[in-house]
Amino acid sequence: MPNTAKTAVLMLLLLLQGCTNALKVEGDFPIPLVKPTAHNIAVYYDDTFRTYTYTEESKDRGKWIIETGDAQIKLFNQVLSQLFGDLTVISALPEAEAPLAADLVIHPKIIEFQYSVPRETRFKVYEVWLKYNLSAYNSHGGLVADWILTGYGKTPTAFMLSDEKAMNAAAVVALRDLGANLSLTTLRVPEIRAWMENKSRILATVPASPASETVEPKP
Amino acid sequence: MKCCRLLILCAILLPGCTSVTIDELRHRQTSVEIAEGEYVVLLGRRQSSNYETEPELVDCISKTLASNNVAVIPEQQFVDALYPWFEPRTAPMRVKDMNRLLARKQVAQRIDSYKIRYIIWVDGNTETTGSAGSIGCSIGTGGAGCFGFGTWDKESDYEATIWDYRDLQNLGKISADAEGTSYMPAVVIPIPIIARVQNNACKAMAEQLYSFFQPVGASQNNVPGLE
Numbered sequence: 229m230p231n232t233a234k235t236a237v238l239m240l241l242l243l244l245q246g247c248t249n250a251l252k253v254e255g256d257f258p259i260p261l262v263k264p265t266a267h268n269i270a271v272y273y274d275d276t277f278r279t280y281t282y283t284e285e286s287k288d289r290g291k292w293i294i295e296t297g298d299a300q301i302k303l304f305n306q307v308l309s310q311l312f313g314d315l316t317v318i319s320a321l322p323e324a325e326a327p328l329a330a331d332l333v334i335h336p337k338i339i340e341f342q343y344s345v346p347r348e349t350r351f352k353v354y355e356v357w358l359k360y361n362l363s364a365y366n367s368h369g370g371l372v373a374d375w376i377l378t379g380y381g382k383t384p385t386a387f388m389l390s391d392e393k394a395m396n397a398a399a400v401v402a403l404r405d406l407g408a409n410l411s412l413t414t415l416r417v418p419e420i421r422a423w424m425e426n427k428s429r430i431l432a433t434v435p436a437s438p439a440s441e442t443v444e445p446k447p
Numbered sequence: 448m449k450c451c452r453l454l455i456l457c458a459i460l461l462p463g464c465t466s467v468t469i470d471e472l473r474h475r476q477t478s479v480e481i482a483e484g485e486y487v488v489l490l491g492r493r494q495s496s497n498y499e500t501e502p503e504l505v506d507c508i509s510k511t512l513a514s515n516n517v518a519v520i521p522e523q524q525f526v527d528a529l530y531p532w533f534e535p536r537t538a539p540m541r542v543k544d545m546n547r548l549l550a551r552k553q554v555a556q557r558i559d560s561y562k563i564r565y566i567i568w569v570d571g572n573t574e575t576t577g578s579a580g581s582i583g584c585s586i587g588t589g590g591a592g593c594f595g596f597g598t599w600d601k602e603s604d605y606e607a608t609i610w611d612y613r614d615l616q617n618l619g620k621i622s623a624d625a626e627g628t629s630y631m632p633a634v635v636i637p638i639p640i641i642a643r644v645q646n647n648a649c650k651a652m653a654e655q656l657y658s659f660f661q662p663v664g665a666s667q668n669n670v671p672g673l674e
Binding site for chain 1: 496499
């Protein structure tokens with residue numbers, strides 16, 4: 229290929245690259261001010277959740293690649309450990325033949341990610357919507373509860389703020405909102421509440437057993 | 448070169464015109480004062496779906512009050528410490544909703560640890576309401592330049608609601624409406640003449656809040672730096 233053609237292809241690739249907005253969501257989340265319950269909880273993040281990346285497929289919209297995996301794990305770890313007092317991250321869901329020592333295992337899945345940018349709406353805000361499905365299992369893998377959790381965040385456009393930074397800020401606000409929802413509603417899920425009441429009743433009637441198997445502490 | 452410097456200086460020295468209207472409503476005529484060791488926190492309302500009270504506006508009012516010896520807790524610090532109780536979807540909308548919040552011992556203790564006396568909610572935003580004109584720029588072998596004229600209008604509409612945290616009472620409201628027009632004539636170089644609408648709304652709101660916390664009947668002390 230002649231040098232001119234190579235240069236032209238390179239320029240075209242650079243131009244196409246320039247049209248893509250790629251970001252890895254990064255942010256800090258506060259520790260929720262809630263009274264922890266004394267339960268031994270485990271959380272399981274599957275590979276899809278750990279590496280979740282939203283890629284815009286629509287040809288009518290700008291190309292966005294938004295990676296939220298690490299940020300959402302950071303949020304769930306922070307909120308669940310505060311909510312239940314003791315949290316362990318596990319690498320597989322429990323099964324009847326291979327039960328866990330944890331009282332309850334939570335398995336979050338992201339089922340929807342949506343966004344809007346100012347040029348698509350008449351409002352000068354970036355918006356992010358998140359929708360998660362949470363499943364809770366007992367130590368033998370039996371389903372205890374299954375519920376939906378949402379998060380919404382927006383951030384105003386600001387002078388000298390890049391598209392990526394504004395979208396990151398909106399995603400962090402959405403995750404923060406999700407964390408608020410997780411902190412305040414998890415213990416109100418009827419099946420979780422019933423499970424906790426049942427657990428407390430059993431603990432109150434059965435004398436404490438001698439040394440039981442413990443789950444590896446969180447690294 | 449001298450010409451350029453002169454034009455830049457003109458742009459800085461020639462702010463666009465802004466007019467500000469302030470209204471105050473007091474629910475009780477007794478003095479509202481901040482005692483030694485008591486703090487104020489300003490929080491932006493963010494529950495609306497189509498606008499957001501700008502964090503920089505809340506920060507601007509907080510800093511202006513703080514520069515006048517009003518003890519102010521930074522918004523982000525307070526909201527993070529009280530997470531998730533003052534988030535857009537969980538924040539109390541009415542002063543009586545605070546009772547529900549304070550029923551939680553750890554929340555009440557955390558707010559008390561900040562020695563908060565007044566909570567001020569700021570709601571509103573600044574938006575561009577209209578624009579006209581056009582500016583064209585071109586680059587040639589002989590140089591580059593712009594020619595044309597542009598103008599745009601901005602409007603700020605903010606309302607501050609003052610809650611007495613100790614007595615759990617709504618003390619009153621202050622509203623600040625500001626509007627202004629910015630211009631940008633361009634003869635070779637564009638010269639922006641910017642109306643600082645949001646900044647003027649901030650200063651006016653801060654001045655009125657400062658006077659709100661003075662003893663009734665006392666002469667109003669102007670906040671230094673305000674026009």
